[in-house]
Amino acid sequence: xxxxxxxxxxxxxxxxxxxxxxxxxxxxxxxxxxxxxxxxxxxxxxxxxxxxxxxxxxxxxxxxxxxxxxxxxxxxxxxxxxxxxxxxxxxxxxxxxxxxxxxxxxxxxxxxxxxxxxxxxxxxxxxxxxxxxxxxxxxxxxxxxxxxxxxxxxxxxxxxxxxxxxxxxxxxxxxxxxxxxxxxxxxxxxxxxxxxxxxxxxxxxxxxxxxxxxxxxxxxxxxxxxxxxxxxxxxxxxxxxxxxxxxxxxxxxxxxxxxxxxxxxxxxxxxxxxxxxxxxxxxxxxxxxxxxxxxxxxxxxxxxxxxxxxxxxxxxxxxxxxxxxxxxxxxxxxxxxxxxxxxxxxxxxxxxxxxxxxxxxxxxxxxxxxxxxxxxxxxxxxxxxxxxxxxxxxxxxxxxxxxxxxxxxxxxxxxxxxxxxxxxxxxxxxxxxxxxxxxxxxxxxxxxxxxxxxxxxxxxxxxxxxxxxxxxxxxxxxxxxxxxxxxxxxxxxxxxxxxxxxxxxxxxxxxxxxxxxxxxxxxxxxxxxxxxxxxxxxxxxxxxxxxxxxxxxxxxxxxxxxxxxxxxxxxxxxxxxxxxxxxxxxxxxxxxxxxxxxxxxxxxxxxxxxxxxxxxxxxxxxxxxxxxxxxxxxxxxxxxxxxxxxxxxxxxxxxxxxxxxxxxxxxxxxxxxxxxxxxxxxxxxxxxxxxxxxxxxxxxxxxxxxxxxxxxxxxxxxxxxxxxxxxxxxxxxxxxxxxxxxxxxxxxxxxxxxxxxxxxx
RNA sequence: UGGCCCAUCGUCUAAUGGCAGGACAAGUGAUUUUGGAUCACUCGGUCGGGGUUCGAGUCCCUGUGGGCCAGCCA
Numbered sequence: 001x002x003x004x005x006x007x008x009x010x011x012x013x014x015x016x017x018x019x020x021x022x023x024x025x026x027x028x029x030x031x032x033x034x035x036x037x038x039x040x041x042x043x044x045x046x047x048x049x050x051x052x053x054x055x056x057x058x059x060x061x062x063x064x065x066x067x068x069x070x071x072x073x074x075x076x077x078x079x080x081x082x083x084x085x086x087x088x089x090x091x092x093x094x095x096x097x098x099x100x101x102x103x104x105x106x107x108x109x110x111x112x113x114x115x116x117x118x119x120x121x122x123x124x125x126x127x128x129x130x131x132x133x134x135x136x137x138x139x140x141x142x143x144x145x146x147x148x149x150x151x152x153x154x155x156x157x158x159x160x161x162x163x164x165x166x167x168x169x170x171x172x173x174x175x176x177x178x179x180x181x182x183x184x185x186x187x188x189x190x191x192x193x194x195x196x197x198x199x200x201x202x203x204x205x206x207x208x209x210x211x212x213x214x215x216x217x218x219x220x221x222x223x224x225x226x227x228x229x230x231x232x233x234x235x236x237x238x239x240x241x242x243x244x245x246x247x248x249x250x251x252x253x254x255x256x257x258x259x260x261x262x263x264x265x266x267x268x269x270x271x272x273x274x275x276x277x278x279x280x281x282x283x284x285x286x287x288x289x290x291x292x293x294x295x296x297x298x299x300x301x302x303x304x305x306x307x308x309x310x311x312x313x314x315x316x317x318x319x320x321x322x323x324x325x326x327x328x329x330x331x332x333x334x335x336x337x338x339x340x341x342x343x344x345x346x347x348x349x350x351x352x353x354x355x356x357x358x359x360x361x362x363x364x365x366x367x368x369x370x371x372x373x374x375x376x377x378x379x380x381x382x383x384x385x386x387x388x389x390x391x392x393x394x395x396x397x398x399x400x401x402x403x404x405x406x407x408x409x410x411x412x413x414x415x416x417x418x419x420x421x422x423x424x425x426x427x428x429x430x431x432x433x434x435x436x437x438x439x440x441x442x443x444x445x446x447x448x449x450x451x452x453x454x455x456x457x458x459x460x461x462x463x464x465x466x467x468x469x470x471x472x473x474x475x476x477x478x479x480x481x482x483x484x485x486x487x488x489x490x491x492x493x494x495x496x497x498x499x500x501x502x503x504x505x506x507x508x509x510x511x512x513x514x515x516x517x518x519x520x521x522x523x524x525x526x527x528x529x530x531x532x533x534x535x536x537x538x539x540x541x542x543x544x545x546x547x548x549x550x551x552x553x554x555x556x557x558x559x560x561x562x563x564x565x566x567x568x569x570x571x572x573x574x575x576x577x578x579x580x581x582x583x584x585x586x587x588x589x590x591x592x593x594x595x596x597x598x599x600x601x602x603x604x605x606x607x608x609x610x611x612x613x614x615x616x617x618x619x620x621x622x623x624x625x626x627x628x629x630x631x632x633x634x635x636x637x638x639x640x641x642x643x644x645x646x647x648x649x650x651x652x653x654x655x656x657x658x659x660x661x662x663x664x665x666x667x668x669x670x671x672x673x674x675x676x677x678x679x680x681x682x683x684x685x686x687x688x689x690x691x692x693x694x695x696x697x698x699x700x701x702x703x704x705x706x707x708x709x710x711x712x713x714x715x716x717x718x719x720x721x722x723x724x725x726x727x728x729x730x731x732x733x734x735x736x737x738x739x740x741x742x743x744x745x746x747x748x749x750x751x752x753x754x755x756x757x758x759x760x761x
Numbered sequence: 762u763g764g765c766c767c768a769u770c771g772u773c774u775a776a777u778g779g780c781a782g783g784a785c786a787a788g789u790g791a792u793u794u795u796g797g798a799u800c801a802c803u804c805g806g807u808c809g810g811g812g813u814u815c816g817a818g819u820c821c822c823u824g825u826g827g828g829c830c831a832g833c834c835a
Contacts, residue, residue: 546796602823
């Protein structure tokens with residue numbers, strides 16, 4: 001289901017290394033609102049990954065805040081997730097079921113001196129927390145003794161205090177640059193009843209406390225969430241590390257996906273409903289699952305859409321055309337074709353006499369390959385679509401106009417003979433003649449403009465047709481000036497009084513159809529009845545004719561982007577770190593750039609900026625003095641990457657050992673590629689020479705040994721050789737890669753390159 | 762005067778130092794009793810600068826741009 005991404009990569013490794021024996025994921029919505037298209041994407045990743053790996057999927061109501069949470073929402077969420085097709089077996093959980101365990105763990109934290117009751121008022125807590133640029137300071141209550149903390153916390157639970165009088169906090173680090181770690185709040189007092197636990201509790205756990213521990217309790221392995229929780233991961237790890245054993249869950253964050261012409265903010269959705277801009281949470285214009293469902297979109301289409309949207313570590317906005325494609329692609333194979341007329345225009349067939357004729361009409365076009373048909377009544381009076389007639393047709397018009405011929409779908413060819421108008425000049429009726437011998441075959445003498453849909457006026461059923469379209473007029477309402485309300489699309493719902501085929505009465509009410517040339521429709525599950533048929537348009541058909549004028553969308557975007565890059569390229573002067581150097585550092589800079597070391601300015605600066613690094617460099621050069629620049633390159637580009645924050649280079653790799661590696665490279669005993677492999681091995685403790693000797697990694701510089709390898713690769717890829725000679729020189733990298741692989745990475749690359757070029761001339 | 766995360770066709774995404782590929786969108790043609798679908802083809806991209814390397818979208822530095830963090834929300 002889920003295409004490979006950075007998370008599945010982690011899972012692959014975890015399974016391979018047997019860190020976990022199976023994968024367990026969870027989707028943890030808070031039951032304080034309805035599910036929307038955004039929930040789809042997140043839950044798809046959770047469920048899809050569990051499914052793909054044959055693991056377990058949990059649905060968990062993350063109900064840790066009694067305010068706003070309701071059973072009604074929980075039930076709706078469960079229904080929506082079921083509708084999407086996610087299967088959690090018996091694994092449906094509620095964080096509120098863990099309250100006892102969470103409380104016990106809080107007691108344990110207090111006893112271990114890792115949590116304390118703080119009694120600062122709310123605004124003081126905020127002030128003490130500091131800001132993103134300034135460290136926080138410790139609360140005067142931070143060092144209460146364990147007994148006092150225990151007693152206070154128990155009394156909090158017992159309801160002896162008012163809201164806000166005390167809170168329980170983790171004792172971590174008030175000065176941490178990650179503000180989430182500045183003694184996060186674990187429990188707060190809330191004298192409110194909870195929709196599930198009633199009045200049993202008056203203290204409630206915070207998300208940052210309840211969420212990781214709920215994961216751990218359930219044995220979740222990979223806890224996936226969106227990007228805004230990256231900072232919270234530090235608390236997650238702190239809590240789970242101190243309270244649980246391995247294997248324990250780990251959190252991974254993915255980028256949110258928003259959708260063009262859509263908003264999903266809970267607050268804004270409520271505004272749409274409460275402001276009467278839509279008719280409720282299940283209004284088909286709403287991006288809620290309830291809305292999509294009522295509109296007629298199938299869960300299969302939604303799932304297909306979700307699987308087509310990629311996963312990455314960046315927030316992205318998905319082109320709504322992708323959703324529309326998924327919906328059409330699903331319906332194309334699901335919906336039988338019938339005819340419906342949205343805006344009827346009366347047509348009288350002047351040369352038709354006698355009884356109604358019943359024509360056989362296939363439900364499916366040939367390319368779908370499904371069987372089935374219905375009888376279609378044809379008679380003297382018909383309806384066609386107003387849009388399908390033009391008295392003065394524009395260029396390229398493939399429909400009916402005076403004197404022209406069209407095919408009536410599944411029926412006869414007609415010609416427009418006469419246009420009847422009312423006093424205002426509006427066309428009210430068409431007089432046409434039909435060609436009785438045109439049924440099922442084309443007439444050689446007649447050139448038809450196209451095929452249009454129609455209905456027998458006598459038999460057609462009146463129906464209200466609700467045409468839904470994008471909710472907003474702009475792709476990103478949030479990015480525009482003013483309120484998003486200003487950008488609501490007034491045409492997101494157009495109501496037409498039209499007609500549909502009577503054959504719909506023979507079908508189940510939940511049938512989805514394609515009204516040919518118009519779009520996909522189904523009966524509104526709430527409002528449609530036998531007395532009054534109401535059809536929702538699920539999605540229109542692709543219509544190049546209608547959209548032929550509105551070209552420049554992509555061009556505009558490109559233009560915009562071009563402008564932005566231009567602006568971006570204008571500014572930008574790197575800060576010179578030398579300006580903040582001490583005298584000692586400046587002297588050192590001079591020394592490293594002098595003939596003795598001969599380092600480039602930039603490299604020297606980079607080393608000097610970090611005292612431990614420059615010391616390490618000097619030590620390494622002392623051990624192998626022949627090539628300081630090479631040494632600097634390796635320290636800057638390779639070693640430094642392996643260093644954690646504040647980790648000293650020597651603790652990772654002894655300078656003497658690095659010097660040994662540098663020597664091997666400098667003496668051309670090994671090539672660069674092998675050197676990187678050796679380097680990785682060295683971090684585990686061995687010395688360079690030992691590794692090279694043990695694995696026989698010495699560089700191959702013998703031309704006679706390399707030539708057969710090259711010949712072999714060239715012989716195995718005659719097509720590529722041809723392409724190369726034809727000018728596709730980018731393939732040299734391909735050949736290089738192949739030969740290097742053949743040599744076990746040991747070939748001298750420069751030599752190989754020269755030889756390949758020689759042979760390919 | 763902070764910390765963290767991120768940057769590939771118009772959009773979404775792949776390439777695990779070795780041929781920048783796919784999907785959607787757009788365009789052209791074939792086909793068509795749906796201006797649908799299908800098929801074929803085309804267009805189009807590694808944010809800028811430096812460095813490491815035989816070779817960089819990928820590693821290092823830097824600039825630019827974007828996002829997140831100061832709820833007793835989640």
